[in-house]
Amino acid sequence: MQVEDGRWSWERGFPLRYLLAADGGEQVWARCADTEGLFADPVPAPRERLTFLGCDPAGPLRTAVEQPAGAVARLGELCLEVWNEKRPVEWWGLIDADVVDRRPSGSDPALIDVVMEAGVNEPEEGRSDPAGRRRFELFAKDSLGTCQGVEGLYVERAGAPEKPMKLIGCEPTERLRAVLDTPESGAAAELWALDRSGRPMTSRSLALEVGEVRPSVLGGDLLDITLTDGVDDPPPLLAEPVWEAWYEGVPDTLNEWARFTPEGRHEWLKVAFRNQxxxxxxVSGGTYHVDGTYVTDVYGLHCALGEAFHGPGGYYGMDWPSFNDCLAGGAGVVPPFTLVWHDAETARSSLAGVVDSLEEELAYFEEIVQRLEGSGVVVELR
Known part of the structure; x- marks a missing residue:
């Protein structure tokens, strides 16, 4: 999708920055000059108390329950996997989980009841049939053991607070005017962010829940449209300067991502992915050069790799699974080839303590190098 915004900008006196569209951007509903409330940091889930009944703890959870009564043990982010009689059917997220109490289980003195406080994220796919649940297993990186039940898990929770968003300076099509005249509650749409040339950069899905329509502050026959619940998965506040950088077009110099925090670099990679x-x-063969000067975190490593293969703004994965997908094909460069990694010691030392759920439990940089070499890449570290 390419949108020519020159005439619109000339007539209106300001650039076209967003499209409200459907069908993957093929059906345009409105052209908009700006937004308000698009960027929003996630609201942390409220802390809840859960009791894990009849636990056979392992790893850090075993260490936590062996601490003296009254001691609080911090376990961080956990995944609770729920099985029916055959397979796992639910995956719950526990945020900043703390063990606050422990006691012998009433069902079996060899087992333990563990009380935790944590933020609770419900399964993205929804809850399954409660009659079929048979086993509960906790994970951090590895299994923390199994439990027979969880008190306080299957309760009604308030939904996430609404995140209103305003589309400013909109020129609606007849399709959108019809929706505004006879609201279609929850009509599926997408908000596309455009760069200065009118080329789509990235998008977010939304349900068209219209709260208010009024003449635009920008004047003329334009409208300002308030959506009661904004976009799905709103970009965080730190994504705004990243989008502003890409608004000027695909980057034309290396390492423009280097000025951002690791989280900002992650947002950079999301835009780079959409712009491949x-x-x-x-293609295979040839020699590529990684500028390792600013590779101080995982996302910086992938920013540098993407630019080594495809130049400024290039993409070649943003984490371990997507990096492996790129190596397997579809990202423009596949082994065999030669990769010269300049200033490799920066990545080696910066990522020495970073270990993902990888194949050999090596530090992240070492694992990336080993994976490249195992795929037929000649890696020269300098």
Whole structure:
């Protein structure tokens, strides 16, 4: 999708920055000059108390329950996997989980009841049939053991607070005017962010829940439209300067991502992913150079790799699974080839303590190098 905004900008006196659209951007509902409330940091889930009944703890959870009564043990982010009689059916997220109490289980003195406080994220796919639940297993990186039940898990929770968003200076199409005249509650749509040339950068889905429509502050026949619950998965506040950088067009110099925090670099990679060349044929052979000067975190490593293969703003994965997908094909460059990694010691030392759920439990940089070499890449560390 390419949108020419020159005439619109000339007539209106300000640039076209967003499209409200449907069908993957093929059906345009409105052209908009700006937004208000698009960027929003997630609201932390309220802390709740859960009691894990009849636990056979392992790893850090075993260490936690062996601490003296009254001691609080911090376990961080956990995943609770719920099984029916055959397979796992639910995955709950526990945020900043703390063990606050422990006691022998009433069902079996060899087991333990564990009381935790944590934020609770319900399964993205929804809850399953409660009659079929048979086993509960906790995970951090590895299993923390199994439990027979969880008190306080299957309760009614308040939904996430609404996040209103305003579309400013909108020129609606007849399709959108019809929706505004006879609201279609929850009509599916997308908000596309455009760069200065009118090229789409990235998008967010939304349900068209219209709260208010009024003449725009920008004047003329434009409208300001308030959506009661904004976009799905709103970009965080730190994504705004990243989007502003890409608004000027695909970057034309290396390492423009380096000024951002690790979280900002993650947002940079999300935009780079959406801007990869579609249908690009894979090539092999040749020599590529990684500028490792600013590789001080995982996202910085992937920013540098993407630019080594495809130049400024290039993409070649943003984490371990997507990096492996790129190596397997579809990202433009596949082994065998030679990769010269300049200033490799920066990544080696910065990522020495970073270990993901990887194959050999090596530090992240070492694992990336080993994976490249195992795929037929000649890696020269300098």
């Amino acid at each position: 060349a579609a249908g690009r044929a894979d």
